[in-house]
Amino acid sequence: SQKIEQNSEALNIQEGKTATLTCNYTNYSPAYLQWYRQDPGRGPVFLLLIRENEKEKRKERLKVTFDTTLKQSLFHITASQPADSATYLCALDINRDDKIIFGKGTRLHILP
Amino acid sequence: EAGVAQSPRYKIIEKRQSVAFWCNPISGHATLYWYQQILGQGPKLLIQFQNNGVVDDSQLPKDRFSAERLKGVDSTLKIQPAKLEDSAVYLCASSRGAKRGEQYFGPGTRLTVT
Numbered sequence: 655s656q657k658i659e660q661n662s663e664a665l666n667i668q669e670g671k672t673a674t675l676t677c678n679y680t681n682y683s684p685a686y687l688q689w690y691r692q693d694p695g696r697g698p699v700f701l702l703l704i705r706e707n708e709k710e711k712r713k714e715r716l717k718v719t720f721d722t723t724l725k726q727s728l729f730h731i732t733a734s735q736p737a738d739s740a741t742y743l744c745a746l747d748i749n750r751d752d753k754i755i756f757g758k759g760t761r762l763h764i765l766p
Numbered sequence: 767e768a769g770v771a772q773s774p775r776y777k778i779i780e781k782r783q784s785v786a787f788w789c790n791p792i793s794g795h796a797t798l799y800w801y802q803q804i805l806g807q808g809p810k811l812l813i814q815f816q817n818n819g820v821v822d823d824s825q826l827p828k829d830r831f832s833a834e835r836l837k838g839v840d841s842t843l844k845i846q847p848a849k850l851e852d853s854a855v856y857l858c859a860s861s862r863g864a865k866r867g868e869q870y871f872g873p874g875t876r877l878t879v880t
Contacts, residue, residue, distance in 0.1 A: 688868070697770070697857050697871030698809065743808050753822070756801075756808030 656681045660757040668765050675729040675760045677744035683722045684746035689729050692741045734764045770872035772858050778878045784846035787875045791860030800843050801857040848879045
């Protein structure tokens with residue numbers, strides 16, 4: 655069955671640095687991959703979507719890359735701020751099974 | 767635009783009792799999803815509706831969970847009878863079109879089964 659792994663449960667980054675989060679998957683390549691932000695006690699908020707034929711997507715300080723050979727997506731936050739502290743979830747939409755699968759998330763702490 | 771509304775926000779019940787959650791999606795959104803999120807895990811899709819038809823309910827424990835979306839707008843998710851392992855946050859989300867894409871989530875209902 656399809657598995658999705660986010661690199662670590664928690665990540666501490668100094669304010670102003672670039673935070674890089676990893677999402678790895680096994681088996682089938684997804685039609686597309688999404689990144690969401692989730693704050694405690696709240697529902698996830700959509701950030702970016704990248705399709706299987708796209709290498710990179712940007713939105714303000716956010717950048718997502720998608721490598722179907724490595725079966726990996728990287729999510730970058732440049733010039734990180736304490737307000738970026740949250741849990742970040744990746745989600746795969748699997749064409750073959752018509753399923754959507756979320757990773758467990760990575761808790762990001764930006765230290766002032 | 768108004769976001770996805772869910773109620774109640776919190777619910778505590780004893781095992782073997784029943785419970786129902788309500789969701790009102792963003793106006794005009796054709797697709798509605800119910801997710802279960804256990805503490806420390808990512809959301810797990812329980813059921814997906816396209817208008818008022820079910821698209822995917824493969825992960826819904828149908829012996830105890832049921833969901834409906836009448837008139838293709840509001841939806842309710844019911845658990846009967848509840849088990850301890852059903853303690854989780856139940857998230858409702860909606861999206862515009864028929865294909866999954868950007869989803870808008872509600873605040874969730876935190877269910878505690880004792």
